[in-house]
Amino acid sequence: MTQSGLVIDRERPAIEAASVASPRQVEVGERDARNALRRQIGKLERESSAIVANGFPHISPADVPELPGDLAAGPCLLTLAELERMRDRLACNTQDLHRLAAERVEHERRARELLDGMKLEPGRYKFVRLPVRDLGQGGCGVWEVRPRLGLIGMLAGWWHVKLSSGCPLPKGPRTVRGPGFLSD
Numbered sequence: 001m002t003q004s005g006l007v008i009d010r011e012r013p014a015i016e017a018a019s020v021a022s023p024r025q026v027e028v029g030e031r032d033a034r035n036a037l038r039r040q041i042g043k044l045e046r047e048s049s050a051i052v053a054n055g056f057p058h059i060s061p062a063d064v065p066e067l068p069g070d071l072a073a074g075p076c077l078l079t080l081a082e083l084e085r086m087r088d089r090l091a092c093n094t095q096d097l098h099r100l101a102a103e104r105v106e107h108e109r110r111a112r113e114l115l116d117g118m119k120l121e122p123g124r125y126k127f128v129r130l131p132v133r134d135l136g137q138g139g140c141g142v143w144e145v146r147p148r149l150g151l152i153g154m155l156a157g158w159w160h161v162k163l164s165s166g167c168p169l170p171k172g173p174r175t176v177r178g179p180g181f182l183s184d
Helices: 011-021 023-055 080-120 151-157
Strands: 129-131 142-147 159-163
Touching: 023 080, 080 129, 080 142, 080 159, 142 151
Parallel strands: none
Antiparallel strands: 129 142, 142 159
């Protein structure tokens, strides 16, 4: 200690020299950072794929934005900054897909509530049609509130919920088969 009250630290240069990273340490640190970013990117891609696969056809692969042209051009070694941008972009896309999936779940919940109401009180929902795909089911069927016995049922207030038989038959030219079909 000096007379002015300052402390002389003789070990300070040795500590500073030890804190400077060697090129080998920087290389190992960058490799670890790249590996961590690649793991995060892989996890986000798997999560996005699972959301699209589980929500198909209501959430389609077209809902996932593509990578910019410079990153999708071909194989190359990305810098740390480019890997971070890719990870951030994938994180945003995954959040958007989660939002779309949540909106779809809410849509199906409201459709199920509507169907339950239609079944309980068909008279309140006259001529309402609800496609089964709104309920998250496949096919072409439609739930519909209709009068029971046509015009008489409509006038009498007799309503019921009916599920259509499914997809309509294709319309197109019909081939006529019969005795005159085969010619010599």
